[in-house]
Amino acid sequence: MVSLRLNTSPRVPSFSGPMALATALLVVSIFSEPYWQNFYIVEGKALNTTIKLGAWGACSKYKNNTGIVGPSEFCTSVLSGYDYYFVPNGTEGGIDQFPTVKGDSAILGLDASNSDRVLIISSSATSVYWIHVVAAILALLCMLSLIFPPRYFGSETSRLFALQKSGIVTILLALSAFVITIVAFAAEIAVAIPARNRLNSVSDQITARLGNVQWFTLPCFLLMLPALLSVLLRSTPAHEYADL
Numbered sequence: 001m002v003s004l005r006l007n008t009s010p011r012v013p014s015f016s017g018p019m020a021l022a023t024a025l026l027v028v029s030i031f032s033e034p035y036w037q038n039f040y041i042v043e044g045k046a047l048n049t050t051i052k053l054g055a056w057g058a059c060s061k062y063k064n065n066t067g068i069v070g071p072s073e074f075c076t077s078v079l080s081g082y083d084y085y086f087v088p089n090g091t092e093g094g095i096d097q098f099p100t101v102k103g104d105s106a107i108l109g110l111d112a113s114n115s116d117r118v119l120i121i122s123s124s125a126t127s128v129y130w131i132h133v134v135a136a137i138l139a140l141l142c143m144l145s146l147i148f149p150p151r152y153f154g155s156e157t158s159r160l161f162a163l164q165k166s167g168i169v170t171i172l173l174a175l176s177a178f179v180i181t182i183v184a185f186a187a188e189i190a191v192a193i194p195a196r197n198r199l200n201s202v203s204d205q206i207t208a209r210l211g212n213v214q215w216f217t218l219p220c221f222l223l224m225l226p227a228l229l230s231v232l233l234r235s236t237p238a239h240e241y242a243d244l
Contacts (some may be wrong), residue, residue, distance in 0.1 A: 010146065010170045010171055010174070010231050011146060012230070012231070014226075014227065014230035014231075015174075015227045015228075015230050015231050016143075016146055016227075017227075018223040018224065018226055018227035019139065019142060019143060019174060019223070019224060019227045020143055021223055022139060022177075022181075022219070022220040022221070022223040022224050022227070023136070023139040023140055023142070023143050023177075025216050025217075025219060025220050025223075026132070026135055026136035026139050026140075026177075026181065026216075026217070026220050027136045027139075027140060028216075029132070029212075029213055029216035029217065030055075030132065030133055030136050032054035032055035032056055032129070032213055033052050033053065033054020033055070033056065033057055033058060033059050033075070034054060034056065034057040034058070034059050034075035034076060034077075034078065035054075035056060035078065037052060037054075037059055038212075039054065039055075039211070039212060039213050039216070040052040040053060040054045040211035040212065040213065041053045041054060041055065041121070041126075041129075041188070041191065041192050041195060041210075041211045041213055041214075042120075042121070042192055042195045042196050042199060042208055042209070042210060042211050043208065043209055043211055044086075044098065044199045044206055044207070044208045045063070045206070045207050045208070046095075046096055046097040046098055046205055046206055047095055047096075047097060047205060048062055048063050048064055048097065049061065049062055049063060049097045049098040049099075049100060050063055050098065051098040051107075052211065053084055053120070053121060053126075053195065053211070054211075054213075055126065055129035055132070055213065056078045056079055056080065056129075057075060057076035057077065057078055057079045057082065057104075058075070058076050058082075058084060058107055058108060059073060059074065059075040059076070059107075060073070060074050060075075060098040060099055060100060060107055061073035061074065061100075062100065071102070074099065074100060074101060074102045074103075074107060075107070076103075076104045076107050076108060077104055079104070079126075080127070080130075081123040081124070081126050081127035082108060082123055082126055083108065083110070083119065083121070083122055083123050084108050084109065084119075084120045084121045084126075084195075085108060085109030085110065085112065085117035085118060085119055085120065086109060086117065086118045086120050086198075086199060086202050086203075086206070087099075087109045087112045087116055087117045087118075088116070088118070088202060088203055095205065096202075096203040096205040096206055097205075118198070118202045119198070120195055120198045120199050120202075121191065121195040121198075125191040125194075125195070126191070128187040128188070128190075128191055129184075129187075129188065129191075129213075131180060131183055131184040131187050132184045132188065132213070132217060134180055134184075135177055135180040135181040135183075135184045135217075135220070138173055138176045138177035138180055139173075139174075139177040139181070139220075139224075141173050142170055142173035142174045142177055145169050145170040145173060146170055171228070171231060171232070174224065174227065174228055175228065177224065178221055178224040178225065178228060181217060181220050181221040181224065182221050184217050185214055185217040185218055185220075185221065188213055188214035188217060189214050192210050192211060192213075192214055193210070195208075196208045196209060196210050
């Protein structure tokens with residue numbers, strides 16, 4: 001049998017517990033607007049309308065729909081990388097608001113002329129949220145590598161069997177997820193803050209604030225760090241590998 005070992009096994013609660021929680025947070029926060037309206041990049045509020053810009057599109061809705069006949073919420077289709085433009089003076093009375101009609105072009109401000117709209121977030125910026133998806137996939141693969149026994153990867157004489165039994169595959173996936181999650185958090189902050197500032201500056205009738213996608217990414221790599229350290233820095237007696 002091929003023999004490969006780490007200082008300690010990753011199949012311990014001090015590793016699997018924090019990694020499982022980090023993975024869950026990463027995976028659930030993938031489903032940003034318009035999939036699930038609990039996760040978004042930036043939220044803007046006008047007199048009686050709000051808009052949430054998500055990783056895969058945007059949704060606008062009435063803050064108070066009393067007396068309004070018909071739908072009160074309007075979302076774009078699912079988009080990978082999109083431009084969002086704010087169009088001032090959205091009503092005849094000159095009161096700035098967010099669109100309350102259905103349609104990608106209307107919600108994203110694409111149907112207005114270039115002189116009548118302000119770019120808030122670009123497609124190159126919204127596309128960086130694919131880094132978040134990559135981090136979630138790596139973290140999920142890390143957790144799956146803890147679940148599948150080595151025999152799923154070949155005979156006891158194969159190198160894949162030895163890699164899986166030793167936990168090296170799991171640790172490499174965890175390290176990769178850790179690094180990519182840090183990059184994802186930095187990218188999301190770099191996208192969200194300028195978008196919020198631009199939206200705040202377009203009109204005194206609009207207030208914008210940061211969304212929560214990046215705040216779900218932050219604890220993920222903070223959880224991964226002690227999990228990795230619990231494996232990489234802890235010394236282990238040789239007999240601990242007998243049941244792997």
